[in-house]
Amino acid sequence: MICDNKRLAELAVLVQGELVGDPEILIRGVADFDNAGEGEITFVADLKRGAMLDKCKASAIIVPTSLPEISIPAIRVRNPYLAVARIHALFVEKPFVANGIDARAVVGQDCRIPAEVAISPLVYLGNRVRLGQRVTLHPGVVVYDDAVIGDDVVLYANVTIGHHCQIGNRVIIHSGVVIGSDGFGYATDGNGRHIKRPQVGAVQIDDDVEIGANTCIDRATFGKTWVKRGTKIDNLVQLGHNVVIGEDTLLVAQVGVAGSVTTGNNVVIGGQVGIIGHIHLGDRVMVAAKSGVTKNLEPGAMVGGIPAIPQKNWLRSSAAYAKLPEMLRELRELQRKVAELTGVMEPGEDDSPGNNE
């Protein structure tokens, strides 16, 4: 644990919560409900787990305001997840240690690197790279020529940042991420051969973005591929060339976004979703996991399915889908009955079973 113990009252103030019990209790860390013990604070996010409060061995607990009564020291808050995120960060965030540039790192020419950085062995920086204050580059990181990296950025092992790409402040990029690979752009000649279109744009990642392991973000054909402030991207996501992702957006693992898609802010894209090229998703759009989005979506739209339709309809259609064989059988049965009825009604007509065209 990094910081000193904190009084429960201090923590309550930090998260603007309502203190229950002894304000002087000392807390040294956060743990999950089942494992929290003496000196730790834990949390319950919903009322169901609230029923198990008598099993709690933590010194204090963060609970939702909706929880009726509580007999142990607690902080009541509207959003326990948010409160625990803030309190937990307080205990575990490590102060930056400026180890400087390890002698086994490779640094190109004309780089601008402040004194306050931590560059590991086996890092490679190209020429004219610019690093912000307190940048941490882990082993195996490769930053190509003319890239610019902001303050307080962490690049984990084996991350690649392409030439001329720009990374904002407080960005966290996990291992194996590739920023600035060429977009997938070809023109096909008369013989069916695919001629590479040069990809001369770059990638811009704005402040407070986090990018999960082995995700790929291609550089633009012209201009830039752009991920805006506060957006969080999970592992193994693919963003094509010239994509623009708005602010405070969540892209869950294995999402694929084709070229030139743009999104508004506060969008949520579920895992393994695919989005076809050149469309726009408005603010606050939500796409259910595994969907395939093929059309522009209005702000606030909630969609699901392949191709994606309004979420409500998709839930009904997918429920009906499970009944399709039954429907088919019933339809055939009805056809038979109706043919029979028709035969009865119109005795002069040919009643052979073949006339269902």
Next chain:
Amino acid sequence: MICDNKRLAELAVLVQGELVGDPEILIRGVADFDNAGEGEITFVADLKRGAMLDKCKASAIIVPTSLPEISIPAIRVRNPYLAVARIHALFVEKPFVANGIDARAVVGQDCRIPAEVAISPLVYLGNRVRLGQRVTLHPGVVVYDDAVIGDDVVLYANVTIGHHCQIGNRVIIHSGVVIGSDGFGYATDGNGRHIKRPQVGAVQIDDDVEIGANTCIDRATFGKTWVKRGTKIDNLVQLGHNVVIGEDTLLVAQVGVAGSVTTGNNVVIGGQVGIIGHIHLGDRVMVAAKSGVTKNLEPGAMVGGIPAIPQKNWLRSSAAYAKLPEMLRELRELQRKVAELTGVMEPGEDDSPGNNE
């Protein structure tokens, strides 16, 4: 080839098979049916290929016990794939060569490294890393502080093992795998901003697990993400935080498993499947490729589709799906006929077209 030639009789004993023909035939290796020649053993797994046995140029062949007759030297076994796996391993497994620690590797402080290891150039080990006997670390491997790696482990090029993660014995991890990246966990504040929840758990990989290239396994929020003994994971798979995968399970390429999913043993998950968070899949569950699993599954369940339903139903529903336009047309036709019939039966009723509700 590593080992000396083997007598056919020895190989038959190794796989508990029935020897057919000369026990003294010398075998020096395994090849596939079309390319096997003098001194090699090959195999047929099913009876169809058995019909082609006269084209076989190998010195011996592994065949299923169900194959009626065979005129060339052979080993009859219940499971030819299993027999060939064991015999092939005998010929190709290379003895460990203890090259020690290359001078161009980077080793942190207070590591515990036995003499019998092979650590390549350009490997990075953090502080307090513990390695087992006969560990092989290929170039570009990064092992963070306090990680523990068991005996006979092979980490291929550019693998990342996060801090405090634990790798069991005989684990094989292919290039580009990331173990221990942060889980995708955020709490959203009143302004729609996503606040990172610290991810302070670790990853534990048990004995005899194999993990395919560029797969990502996130560390737990608290506690551990856990892959149990004997499980095999293909390339580009995503396991979220706090996932627990049982023993002897197969996860085919590009599967995505959301946070806190748990599975039993001997589960098989087809390629590109997605599994929603916080559910449990019982022992021996089988999920068809590309499915989306949204609910707990009982032991032995076989499911498919998005959302996944019992496999039998899904096969029927997806067959019916192809007939949907036809069904829609026939339904409309029936409606027309029934309306007609109703009109004939109840001539006094309003025959306006609006009464199709």
Next chain:
Amino acid sequence: MICDNKRLAELAVLVQGELVGDPEILIRGVADFDNAGEGEITFVADLKRGAMLDKCKASAIIVPTSLPEISIPAIRVRNPYLAVARIHALFVEKPFVANGIDARAVVGQDCRIPAEVAISPLVYLGNRVRLGQRVTLHPGVVVYDDAVIGDDVVLYANVTIGHHCQIGNRVIIHSGVVIGSDGFGYATDGNGRHIKRPQVGAVQIDDDVEIGANTCIDRATFGKTWVKRGTKIDNLVQLGHNVVIGEDTLLVAQVGVAGSVTTGNNVVIGGQVGIIGHIHLGDRVMVAAKSGVTKNLEPGAMVGGIPAIPQKNWLRSSAAYAKLPEMLRELRELQRKVAELTGVMEPGEDDSPGNNE
């Protein structure tokens, strides 16, 4: 910009286009429509954007032959994308710089490396590696023993080339790609344990192939996994063992191809498609994004859906899918009406002998 300025007439000749306006105009580069200015050439690919030609500030423009009139200097061509690809390449292709082998690279024994190469720091070459002329290896590249790499190949940061794999001429491989990881092959014993089948084949990548970031191509069990001339593979694609991909084929991001699949030439596979093992896709097959292909496909087939069906049918079925709840409701309504009609018919039907079901 690398090359000198070019006269517009020269560019028109290069792309076999029809020159409109002053042939002596000097062009120094290519830019996109919105940003192109003095001295640059831009393009419009379709007539819609043609309507905006008066906003063009470029010195010249590439237009489709179908565009009726044009008042600014231009080159008319059948395929503007193709023309711009060729003209752009002329301006941006950098001449190879033979930096030789950096002293901080690691080179094994008995390698064959020409003088004209560019091997970065932190590259690792195993033993007996053979490199062609003008090969560029970026930092973090790992090439295992006995691999062979052709002329004019570029391997970006942290690419892994497995032992005995072969890479053709002019191949471009983006960061994080893994070529030659073991195929996912196991035999399951009587206790449900998965026994690894040795994967002793290799991977062969032919001339003019490009492979996107973090894509994985497994080595064959026996023989080779093979990507043929001119094929372009996007990011995060998975090719299983013994897959053979034909010439001039496009695999969009996150495609997964299971073991032993073979394809013809000029195939196009949309993003996130999955292809089941051991099937063949004929020449010019097109698979819609997110589909799951489960059967052999004839040359020229266009398919979509999970499982994939002819594209036309799939479009109709997926449109009908959105109406499924409505269809179910209408079916129930019809059943009710038909039951009613049958009830009306049956009590009085003493004289119709024919309706014996």
